[in-house]
Amino acid sequence: MSAKVLAFDVYGTLIDTHGVVTELETRLSASGKAAQAADFSRRWRDKQLEYSFRRGLMGAYVPFSQCTREALDFTDRALQTELRETDKDHLMEVYARLPAFPETAAALARLDRAGVRCVAFSNGTAAAVEGLLDQAGIRAHFEAVVSVDEVKRFKPDPAVYAHLRQRLEVDPGDTWLISSNPFDVIGARHAGLHAAWVRRSSEAPFDPWGIEPDMTVADLDALAERLG
Structure with missing residues (x-):
């Protein structure tokens, strides 16, 4: 089992918010x-x-x-x-029943086979995220759902990322935030976590804050290839 834990943002990263x-x-x-x-x-x-x-x-x-x-x-x-x-x-x-991106299930299955621990980490409540992942057919790939609702804050508040680390009980160096949202990536890096940016559009710019992702990938297949 890998020491790494990948904490996946849900809306816009695993789940297509424009599926509506x-x-x-x-x-x-x-x-x-x-x-x-x-x-x-x-x-x-x-x-x-x-x-x-x-x-x-x-x-x-x-x-x-x-x-x-x-x-x-x-x-x-x-x-x-x-x-x-x-x-x-x-x-x-x-x-509440938006679809997953097309490559999501296969990429998560590949990480499963590699023994990588994965959790869902979202602004949504645990109940909402559980339902969303269930209907998308990908809930089984996650050992847990970590919601900001547990601390009543929203990303990118540092308290949210601290809560994630406490829930996972792993070293910051082994904790990766996976997100398509630059604000989330910057928030995680600022809080001392590793972060991968899923740049789903080749035209999407990253915020010029001087805080860069540890890794940039085009989709979750590419992520699984590099971190699996």
Whole structure:
């Protein structure tokens, strides 16, 4: 068994947060704005993260699902898409069963065979993440789910990464954060962990903060090849 523990971010790293676009197209068709579905999805995700950052700074923690719903309400107003409450409820249900990225299951299986310990590490509550991983068919690859809800903070608060280390009971040098979110990678590196950036778009820039990932990969297959 490898000494390394890989802590995988969930939303945007294992799970495709834009897997809701098809459903958005259907729901936005009533207002004749189905063509805005992709833009709606991007804005929804950006606002979801912004709300978690703002609440973290304010010390006003709420479950991540509330940030998600408030971001949905905001995006609907901003784009004037006039979604009904029933549409929003349905979209939240869809968000709870988003698909994994295509290579996720095979990459995790490869890490399993190599004896690498893996955990899921998310802004989502444990119950939400458990459900998401179960429906995506990948829960069995993780020995545990570590949620920020346990400390009532959001990434990239240093307390969140300290909590991860305490839960894992491993040395910082053996702990790797795996994330497609630069803010998460920087937060982990700042807290003394190793971090790999999953750069899913070749055009995605990394924040110029002088804190770089230990490793950059295009997808989880490439990660498994290097860390498996």
